[in-house]
Amino acid sequence: MHQTTLNNGAIAAALLAAGLGGFGMGLITFLSALGILPVPVLYAPVGGLSGQSTISIVLWLGFWLGLHFFWRKRSFNLNPIGRACLILTGLGLAGTVLPFLLR
Amino acid sequence: MLFSERSIWTMVHGIGLGGGFLIVFSSAFYCLWVLRSGDGLPEAASRKLYAFLGGANVLLAVILWLTIFVGTYVSFPGYRANPPAGATDLTPYPKAVLKATEETAWLHDIAMEVKEHLPWVAAMVMTAVAYISLLHRTSLQQDAGLRGTLLVLLATTFGVVALVALLGVLINKAAPLT
Numbered sequence: 658m659h660q661t662t663l664n665n666g667a668i669a670a671a672l673l674a675a676g677l678g679g680f681g682m683g684l685i686t687f688l689s690a691l692g693i694l695p696v697p698v699l700y701a702p703v704g705g706l707s708g709q710s711t712i713s714i715v716l717w718l719g720f721w722l723g724l725h726f727f728w729r730k731r732s733f734n735l736n737p738i739g740r741a742c743l744i745l746t747g748l749g750l751a752g753t754v755l756p757f758l759l760r
Numbered sequence: 761m762l763f764s765e766r767s768i769w770t771m772v773h774g775i776g777l778g779g780g781f782l783i784v785f786s787s788a789f790y791c792l793w794v795l796r797s798g799d800g801l802p803e804a805a806s807r808k809l810y811a812f813l814g815g816a817n818v819l820l821a822v823i824l825w826l827t828i829f830v831g832t833y834v835s836f837p838g839y840r841a842n843p844p845a846g847a848t849d850l851t852p853y854p855k856a857v858l859k860a861t862e863e864t865a866w867l868h869d870i871a872m873e874v875k876e877h878l879p880w881v882a883a884m885v886m887t888a889v890a891y892i893s894l895l896h897r898t899s900l901q902q903d904a905g906l907r908g909t910l911l912v913l914l915a916t917t918f919g920v921v922a923l924v925a926l927l928g929v930l931i932n933k934a935a936p937l938t
Contacts, residue, residue, distance in 0.1 A: 665899050668892050668906065675888035675913075679881035686877045702837030710832065710880050717884050739909035746885055746916060753877035757870050 666728030669738045674724050676745030678717025683752020685709050690756035769834045770937045777827035778925050781820060785918050788816035792893075792911050798904060810901060814894035817914075821890035824883045824921070836876070838937055854935035864934050871927040882920040885913050 686709055688694035700707040763771075791813045795806065843853040850856045858868040889910050893900060900906055 665896070665903075668896050668899055671888040671891050672909070675884045678884040682877065682880045682884070690873075700833070702841075703832055704840065706832060706836070706876050709877070713880060713884075735903065735906050735909070739905065742885075742888075742909070743912060743916075746881060746913070749881045750878060750916075750920065753881060754874050757873040760869075 664730060665733055665735060666731040667725055669731075669733040669735060670721060670724035670728045672735070672738050672742040673745075674717060674721035676742035676749075677720045678713060679749030680745040680752070681716040681749070682709070682713035683749035685713055687752040687756050690760070764938055766835070766838045766937045769830065770932065773827060773830045773835050774925065774928050774932070777823055777830060778921065778928070781823045781827060781921055782918075782925070784816055784820050784823065785914070785921070788813060788820060789911075789914055789918065791816065792907065792914060796904070796907050796911060798901070798907070806901070810893075810897050814890075814897060817886070817890040817893045820917075821883070821886045824879070824886050824917070828879050828883055831879075832876070835937060839872075851938060854931070854937055857935040858931070867931050867934050871931055875924050875927045875931070878920055879924050882917045886917045889913050889917070 685694065685696065689696045689705060689709060696705050696708040696712065698705055698708055699711055791809050794801070795809055795813065798806070801809070838854075840855045841853055843850055843856050847853075850860060855868055855872070858864045858872070892906070892910060900910070
């Protein structure tokens with residue numbers, strides 16, 4: 658079982674941000690593959706992947722910085738945060754695979 | 761010339777960096793597996809294993825990001841380049857080669873599309889694992905549940921890299937980047 662230790666907010670922030678970043682990449686890939694979300698091409702030789710990946714990285718680092726700033730001096734039970742990270746990561750992975758498998 | 765610049769970069773991407781990840785992974789995973797229960801290990805051995813784990817996970821994160829950036833910004837443009845109108849020899853254009861027949865089209869439409877997108881998720885997760893195991897060793901030592909979470913995340917990252925590596929081998933077998 659996870660223990661609530663002093664000042665583990667930075668760990669919680671890193672875990673949740675990774676899950677949210679991965680979920681973001683999955684969602685952006687899913688929506689742009691379906692043609693619902695237009696994604697800018699930031700580097701023409703790579704195509705839409707340059708925009709999808711850059712936006713996801715910016716989102717991930719933004720979440721991480723923000724959560725770290727607000728949580729770094731707090732303590733959490735890491736059990737639900739670890740589970741949320743795993744679920745969000747799973748959804749992110751599914752979002753990057755399903756639109757290509759199912760079309 | 762035996763190897764073109766493009767094929768050398770493909771080898772750096774797939775064999776050097778991708779293969780390097782899989783090798784370093786096995787030692788990091790074993791290390792975390794041994795530390796998972798944390799019972800019966802002498803203090804000195806435990807301290808050394810945590811130090812090794814931190815270094816190995818950082819190395820894994822660096823290798824994974826390098827693999828992705830080399831793959832995306834060095835090898836991928838050559839793969840997806842369109843052949844000029846009227847070109848009869850498609851060999852230098854792997855995407856066009858794959859899409860030319862129904863038998864191989866899935867290698868682009870599914871395998872390559874998945875290979876392009878999936879690793880970014882794994883890299884974010886791997887970075888979090890590296891950050892926690894390097895800078896929050898005390899929490900990791902105290903919290904068996906956190907070690908379990910990192911073990912699952914590490915295994916997930918391995919699964920993604922192994923799948924993507926397999927897809928890369930299949931794609932390169934059918935339409936190598938020469």
